[in-house]
Amino acid sequence: MAPKNKNSKSLPPTTLTGAEMVLRALKEQGVDTIFGYPGGAVLPIYDAIYNQNAVEHVLVRHEQGAGHAAEGYARSTGKCGVALVTSGPGATNMVTPIADAMLDSIPMVVLTGQVPTHLIGTDAFQECDTVGVTRACCKHNYLVKDVNDLARIMHEAFYVATSGRPGPVVIDIPKDVQFASGEYCGPEAVEHRTYQPRTEPKEKRIEQALELMKTASKPIFYTGGGVINSGPKASKVLRELVAETGFPITSTLMGLGAYPGEDEKFLGMLGMHGSYEANNAMHDCDVMICVGARFDDRVTGRLDAFSPNSKKIHIDIDPSSINKVVRVDVPVVGDCERALSALLEGWRENKKRTPSLKAWWSQINEWKARQSFSYPKSDEVIKPQYAIERLYELTKERDDVYITTEVGQHQMWAAQHFKFAEPNHWMTSGGLGTMGYGLPAAVGVQKAHPGALVVDIAGEASIQMCMQEFSTAIQHKLPVKIFILNNEWMGMVRQWQQLLHGERYSSSYSETLPDFVKLAEALGGHGIKCSDPTMLDDALLEMINHDGPVIFDCMVEKAENCLPMIPSGAAHNEMILSDITGDEIDEAGKQLV
Structure with missing residues (x-):
């Protein structure tokens, strides 16, 4: 099976330097943008970049920013992101985005420089064992000797990164290999005999899944990021299948946008900060159809209490994910789009089903009536949930809105209150929970979609992790918007300290913070600050309509908790809701200690 780009034509074999091979291979793989930071061990590649125009380089301010920008580019386009960094600290600074991409199944090829081959193992200047360091946190890696x-490995890396369950692939290239000359081969000359993931589901498994679905009285679709990774057609087929079956549907954090957030059959996000109706439906269902999700601990809660009375169908392209955490009744190994298409076709062929879903939907509507994402309104202070709602309302008529986030309370509020209608418009760090992800990811998204509105919903603590990438946005004229929900705390840490640690707020309050407006101006951008709810819409419109990069410092309620919440170690039906009293919250926390 050849890892070739069907849309590209390979140039005839020729003799090139290693550095030239890298650029030729990138071009033939359809890459138009790479994100990187130069250093001694990759200067031959940067010299090759200088001598061509097909692949554009975006200079970041820190190697971590290059990785997250490549992730944002990949997640918003469905293409493979590419990052280029030097050896030693350049490579180690890339470890966080590599691990982040691995956990969230983001296709990415990372090119790292390495000391010359004859110096490997001598503790040479800026040497590290990049292959050893990244082995546990990437899909595959190579040391090119x-x-x-080199050309074969380059093409093979793109195949591995984008096939099956996507993920990051690392290519470590010694400096002497970059200088050396050899014969270049195109993608059509490359075969990968040992990695050929199954994409077509077995017919028997589809039949078993349909039998369970047709006899279910309390079914639910549980969807994840695999639906989005499968491509836009998967989301389209998912919507058709939900319409045909009438089943309710919920989503993980990474799956938001695969199904319209405002549709009546969508129960909202599930899991630790998911909706009351989604979590209770997951707990009480009798048939669960898991599509492209991996039963993460933030979704399942206490495993021995997870959907205790349900039959489980699990569709995933990665066979190692099936039965890894939760035992399932019908394992379906294959691409999400192809499995969903097979289910849709089978359902349409025989629509007869025994149970009615009327009672199930009646129960779900009772849970919905709790309005678990509601919060106490205020005319005096901006509630963070209100800030997200207003951003959504002011932008929902546009089809070019892309949201990235940092990690923390603001991330969960964005997932709860911003209703995504399409896939690939929501970029967040799910599995690794990487603070600092949002801004460089927004840079990557904006580069991929120059005319779009790209907003990084941030916290004042998270944004400082990779704040320097605002300078990248300025240099490359990328009009990203940073919308900071500033409560002066590491909000999620403070919340857990309140609930689980007797209100001992150890190192979670920011004693000093930058003046974000002045910081924006110092870096060459535009700054906005607002603390008045009556002025919020005008300030948001100023941010949205500004034609350059913006930092919006939105001062919000300082002690607001992100609810509902399933405390760690609790079951789906043991949620802390926003309408209980402070004493009840304290008591719930004490019981979990």
């Missing part, structure tokens, strides 16, 4: 292997 012969220039004649």
